[in-house]
Amino acid sequence: MVESLNRILDLPVLLDGMPMVEAELTSAVAAEHPFVAEVSGHLHSSGGKRIRPTLVLLGATYGKGTDQRVVRAAAAVELIHQGSLYHDDVIDEADIRHNVESVNRRWDNVVAILGGDLLLGRASELSSLLGEEASNLLARTLSALVMGEMIEIAHLYRLDTDVTTYRRVVELKTASLLSTSCRVGAVVAGAPRLSIDALSRYGLEMGMAFQLADDVLDLVGDAAELGKPVGKDFCEGVYTMPILIGLTSARGGELREILADRPGPDAVGLLRDILDSVGAVDEALGAAAAHLEAARRALGELPAGPVTSALDELGRFLVERATPAR
Numbered sequence: 475m476v477e478s479l480n481r482i483l484d485l486p487v488l489l490d491g492m493p494m495v496e497a498e499l500t501s502a503v504a505a506e507h508p509f510v511a512e513v514s515g516h517l518h519s520s521g522g523k524r525i526r527p528t529l530v531l532l533g534a535t536y537g538k539g540t541d542q543r544v545v546r547a548a549a550a551v552e553l554i555h556q557g558s559l560y561h562d563d564v565i566d567e568a569d570i571r572h573n574v575e576s577v578n579r580r581w582d583n584v585v586a587i588l589g590g591d592l593l594l595g596r597a598s599e600l601s602s603l604l605g606e607e608a609s610n611l612l613a614r615t616l617s618a619l620v621m622g623e624m625i626e627i628a629h630l631y632r633l634d635t636d637v638t639t640y641r642r643v644v645e646l647k648t649a650s651l652l653s654t655s656c657r658v659g660a661v662v663a664g665a666p667r668l669s670i671d672a673l674s675r676y677g678l679e680m681g682m683a684f685q686l687a688d689d690v691l692d693l694v695g696d697a698a699e700l701g702k703p704v705g706k707d708f709c710e711g712v713y714t715m716p717i718l719i720g721l722t723s724a725r726g727g728e729l730r731e732i733l734a735d736r737p738g739p740d741a742v743g744l745l746r747d748i749l750d751s752v753g754a755v756d757e758a759l760g761a762a763a764a765h766l767e768a769a770r771r772a773l774g775e776l777p778a779g780p781v782t783s784a785l786d787e788l789g790r791f792l793v794e795r796a797t798p799a800r
């Protein structure tokens with residue numbers, strides 16, 4: 475996954491900039507006490523696509539390019555992401571992330587909550603060095619992300635959840651940070667306002683497409699490739715786009731009965747068959763493709779060049795990784 479992403483994004487700005495971001499991250503997760511260091515570095519050392527810091531570096535090219543503040547901004551968004559994942563894995567009772575035990579599983583929930591808090595604290599230390607506009611943006615984004623997670627848990631197991639609520643959750647919990655990643659790089663690097671706004675729109679639409687595709691993958695993907703089990707969302711009572719579409723389809727009643735029994739992962743095959751038979755998976759992928767198209771329109775407002783093309787490819791890569799699974 476990371477290799478193919480790097481192939482797409484084989485740009486000098488990333489080849490030069492990402493090692494600097496990694497160094498900043500390594501120092502952010504370091505700690506004097508070995509236990510604290512082990513917990514805070516757990517996700518950092520197990521991998522991840524580093525999409526968000528990549529977007530920061532790319533966004534900065536529309537201004538003055540990479541400097542120390544841009545690198546700090548890139549590390550800050552990744553730390554917000556990783557800190558949220560520590561907490562998300564507690565919320566979702568996840569056992570595995572990146573093919574290794576999640577922090578809550580390796581230790582326990584208390585450790586995962588504190589570890590996540592520490593990463594968010596580190597992110598806020600970096601953020602405070604970025605100037606008012608950027609640090610305010612990062613703070614608002616963290617609030618949005620948390621509100622998204624909260625709305626999601628307010629709707630767990632609710633078969634009356636509508637697509638509008640689901641979309642809002644996706645926007646808050648995922649698209650907001652992807653949009654901010656693009657934006658904050660451009661802000662810190664002093665890019666023109668028109669570029670800052672186009673990048674924000676691109677990030678928001680790409681983020682919607684990304685989470686929609688990720689949710690489809692949770693149903694139709696391959697566990698080994700995903701680094702986490704399939705069917706986790708519905709098992710936890712998170713009903714995503716394909717299921718919400720399925721619930722309003724001709725086989726909605728049947729689906730409702732199955733889900734009302736709160737099935738385990740064994741039901742994934744049956745659910746897939748039903749959702750496929752009513753075209754719900756394709757419709758959800760179609761919704762992701764529509765957001766991707768909107769993201770590409772936003773890119774049309776940016777100067778053409780290798781970075782704008784890379785952003786285009788990145789969006790397509792993130793959505794298309796859900797398509798071959800079909």
Ligand code: IPE
Pocket residue numbers: 521522523524525572647648685688
């Ligand atoms: C996972 O994000 C959570 C979602 C928003 C879908 P990523 O897929 O970017 O996470 P890593 O860091 O690459 O594992």
Ligand code: IPE
Pocket residue numbers: 558559562566619623647648
């Ligand atoms: C990702 O949500 C967490 C945040 C965006 C904060 P999910 O629960 O959908 O993501 P995975 O499937 O655990 O990566």
Ligand code: MG
Pocket residue numbers: 562563566568
């Ligand atoms: Mg999760």
Ligand code: MG
Pocket residue numbers: 562565566
């Ligand atoms: Mg979750």
